[in-house]
Amino acid sequence: xxxxxxxxxxxxxxxxxxWILKWLELQKNGLCGHLGEISAWLEKDNNAWLSEGGDxxxxxxxxWLRGYSDxxxxxxxxxxKKETMIWINAILKSQKENGWFGPEVRSxxxxxxxxxxxxxxxxxxxxxxxxxxxxVIPFMTKYFRFELTVPDKEFLSSYWENxxxxxxxYSVYWLYNLTGDKFLLDLARKIHLNTANWEQESxxxxxxxxxxxxxxxEPATYxxxxxxxxxxxxxYNDYFLVRRTFGQVPGGMFGADENARMGYVDPxxxxxxxxxxxxxxxxxxxxxxxxDPMWADNCEDVxxxxxxxxxxxxxxxxxxxxxxxxxxxxxxxxxxxxANNGPFxxxxxxxxxxxxHNHGHALPYYLENLVMASNxxxxxxxxxxxxxxxxxxxxxxxxxxxxxxxxxxxQEVRFTLNTPQKVSFPIYLRIPGWCEQASVQINGMQxxxxxxxxxxxxxxxxWSNNDQIRLELPMRLSCRTWQVNQNSVSVNYxxxxxxxxxxxxxxxxxxxxxxxxxxxxxxxADPNKWPAYKIExxxxxxxxxxxxxxxxxxxxxxxxxxxxxxxxxFTPSNVPIEIQAKGQRIPTWGIDQYGLVAVLPFxxxxxxxxxENITLIPMGAARLRISAFPSLN
Numbered sequence: 001x002x003x004x005x006x007x008x009x010x011x012x013x014x015x016x017x018x019w020i021l022k023w024l025e026l027q028k029n030g031l032c033g034h035l036g037e038i039s040a041w042l043e044k045d046n047n048a049w050l051s052e053g054g055d056x057x058x059x060x061x062x063x064w065l066r067g068y069s070d071x072x073x074x075x076x077x078x079x080x081k082k083e084t085m086i087w088i089n090a091i092l093k094s095q096k097e098n099g100w101f102g103p104e105v106r107s108x109x110x111x112x113x114x115x116x117x118x119x120x121x122x123x124x125x126x127x128x129x130x131x132x133x134x135x136v137i138p139f140m141t142k143y144f145r146f147e148l149t150v151p152d153k154e155f156l157s158s159y160w161e162n163x164x165x166x167x168x169x170y171s172v173y174w175l176y177n178l179t180g181d182k183f184l185l186d187l188a189r190k191i192h193l194n195t196a197n198w199e200q201e202s203x204x205x206x207x208x209x210x211x212x213x214x215x216x217x218e219p220a221t222y223x224x225x226x227x228x229x230x231x232x233x234x235x236y237n238d239y240f241l242v243r244r245t246f247g248q249v250p251g252g253m254f255g256a257d258e259n260a261r262m263g264y265v266d267p268x269x270x271x272x273x274x275x276x277x278x279x280x281x282x283x284x285x286x287x288x289x290x291x292d293p294m295w296a297d298n299c300e301d302v303x304x305x306x307x308x309x310x311x312x313x314x315x316x317x318x319x320x321x322x323x324x325x326x327x328x329x330x331x332x333x334x335x336x337x338x339a340n341n342g343p344f345x346x347x348x349x350x351x352x353x354x355x356x357h358n359h360g361h362a363l364p365y366y367l368e369n370l371v372m373a374s375n376x377x378x379x380x381x382x383x384x385x386x387x388x389x390x391x392x393x394x395x396x397x398x399x400x401x402x403x404x405x406x407x408x409x410x411q412e413v414r415f416t417l418n419t420p421q422k423v424s425f426p427i428y429l430r431i432p433g434w435c436e437q438a439s440v441q442i443n444g445m446q447x448x449x450x451x452x453x454x455x456x457x458x459x460x461x462x463w464s465n466n467d468q469i470r471l472e473l474p475m476r477l478s479c480r481t482w483q484v485n486q487n488s489v490s491v492n493y494x495x496x497x498x499x500x501x502x503x504x505x506x507x508x509x510x511x512x513x514x515x516x517x518x519x520x521x522x523x524x525a526d527p528n529k530w531p532a533y534k535i536e537x538x539x540x541x542x543x544x545x546x547x548x549x550x551x552x553x554x555x556x557x558x559x560x561x562x563x564x565x566x567x568x569x570f571t572p573s574n575v576p577i578e579i580q581a582k583g584q585r586i587p588t589w590g591i592d593q594y595g596l597v598a599v600l601p602f603x604x605x606x607x608x609x610x611x612e613n614i615t616l617i618p619m620g621a622a623r624l625r626i627s628a629f630p631s632l633n
Contacts, residue, residue, distance in 0.1 A: 001173070002223065004224070005375065006287060006291060006382065007374070008284075009371065010129035010130060011070060011073055011130040012074065013371075014367055014368060014371055015389075016387055017386035017388060017404075018387075018405070019386070019409075021386070021567075022567040023315075026314060026315040030314060030315030031311075031359075032067055033071065033080070034530075035356065035360075036083070037522070037525060037530075038522060039064070039520070039522070040521055041057075042061060048102075048105075049090060049091065049103060050090045051090075052094070058113075060354075061087065062122075065087050065088075066119060066361045069084040069123060069127060070364035073126075073130045074367070088124075088127060095143070099143045100143070100146055101143060102120065107161075111157045113158060113160075114147070114161045118161070118164060118165075118167040118168045124140065137179065140175050144172060147190075147191075160211075163206060163208070163215050164215055166198070166215050169188055169191045169218065170285065172187055172188050172191065201237065204241065207261070208258065209256030209258060209260065209272055210274045212238070212242055213253075213271075214279075214281070216242075219231040221289070232290070245262075246264075249628055250267070251301065251302065251306040252306055253302060256275070256339070257339035259339050265485065266600055267324035267325040267600070267628035268326065268599060270322050271323075272354070273359050274358045274359070276307045276310060276362065277307075277355075280307070280365065283298050283302070287369065288369075288372060293432070293433065293455060293456060296382050296383050296430055299369070300432070304408055304496055304618070305618070305627075306324075309623050310322045311347070312506075316349055317347040317349040317530070318348075318352060319344065320355055321338060321344045321345060323625075324619075324625065325626050325627065327502065327624050327625075327626070328345055329345045329347065330343075330346055331343040331513070332595050334594050334596050338594070343515070343516060346532060346533065347534075348509075348511055348514050349532065350515045351515040352519070353516065353519050367385075370384070370387050370403075371389040371401065374426060377394050377395075377425055378425040378427055379401065380427070381401075381403065381427070382430055384408075386404055386405055387402075388402050389403070398420075399419035400417070400418040401417055402415065404416070406569075411472060411475045412473070413470075414468070414469070414471075416468055416469075417466070419465050421465075422462050423462070423463055426458050426459065427458075427463075429457045429459070430456055431451050431453055431454065432473065434453065434492065434495060435494070436476075437451075438473050438474065439451060440459070440469065441472075447459065475493055475495075477579075478492045479547065480492065487604070487631045488628040488631060489628070489631055491581075493579065496620075497619040498617060499619040499625035499627040500543055500614060500622075500625065501572060502622065502626070504536075504538070504572065504624050505538045508532065511525075511530070511531070542586045543585060543612075544584055544629055544632040545582070545629040545631075557580040558578075560577055561577065570618070570620050571621050572617055572621055574621070578615055578616065580614075581613075582612065584607050584632055586607055589605075604631055606633060
């Protein structure tokens, strides 16, 4: 096996602080932490994940459990851990003599559906690393031996499992790294050969947004066994292929709605909330495999700029699709402007069946990827957020790394090492691709380092107790021009992309009438406790920016505000950074026949409307947003 550049620390090694702690608390107290009160798929009576022969059980329980269980252990919450163990114990007890476990779900072709079990295996990795439950390794080994016996024509034979075989592959390698059982490498080859081909040069096996975000990493995962650079290259090719065509937009993602369609490339097309979550998970995995800081850059782009806007600020409701340009968040069917039929834009805790269950793993997995071990007995600060990490380094010395920052809302990251003795090991610090002139100080003294954008600084030295590291990541205003989309412009400050500040009015709507067709909820689910909303704009939104691209500071002004008292910066009223800018209304740009923001007006846009003062806020705080602005005059 090709050694990974970085190694994931066990669940529980990294404890959140600052705004990421607040966000996780909101999730714990919100939809993910209480979905068992709402979702019919989590109802325990006659649930096929709890009892053989139950009448409901597919991907929903595993999807929800991998986020919920991680939160239970991160917060060391007794009630959540008790709930987690009800499900995990039932899963571990469900294994049959032949190795299969869980509901015996069969695809339309009559073959076993391996997809839901892939999510369980993913979840069990973190569970084992936290608990060292002795049941897990033989359980997974027995299941993988069973998979090896399944004829190829019956293995990964339906759409979802065939697309997502890379998840199965990833769990096989995790187990191989623990046991060294050679049969696992034979199974890995079998999985790869029976998975959809994600190594095509100019197309993809399918264009479903979640499949792309989740499955494009499969060739790079297989590369760990083959060492063939063509496998690794294929993952990069997939990533850039979809973004060249559908991703000429801000926010780190691509406009697929549910399925990407030729001709639908405008920033009004969006991504499922599932897609955001799976992309960030892929970014973490690929950072470990490749050591390429590009993946961490993308993870932060999605997390800071796209993911927060998929939820109400209290994390008690979510929507199916979120777009870079979106001034509609209602319960109407916007097809064919949005791919697939349904009320995909409203905030509804009763709806969005897959995203409703799957969204909860994104934040815990992001937390778990902030700091990694390096394969030279060091550690790497891969993404930046306030946290406390306990880790073994060097000769096995256990130390604590405390990270203090409000990044990306400030440009300084401060680390303190607490170690019982002096110890030598390397520390890697990521320099984001957007950052120029980064600098590092240790105990107040400047360090000579090649701090180039999109690299890691490696500092190898003997460390002492209470050593202080200060990393400075200077942020500056910048613009991106999206030539494919009418030369539209987005505004960045460091890793943050900015949206027009639109006044948002929340109006309660019926949870039931506004739910997508395949949604199901418990009879006792309380819509008063878990309300649904549509959001309407109550201020103008159809602006183009007045910009001097040669002197952005002459066109725009950064305004730093007080840090929010509740420690959550992703709402319009709480943002600690705003940009004062100038814009002009575009009278011809409005709502189209599908009830959506119309596609961007043809470049260049000629207007004679007055120049107005406008405010831009971080895109992640804007549930209604214009973040790709038409180019004027």
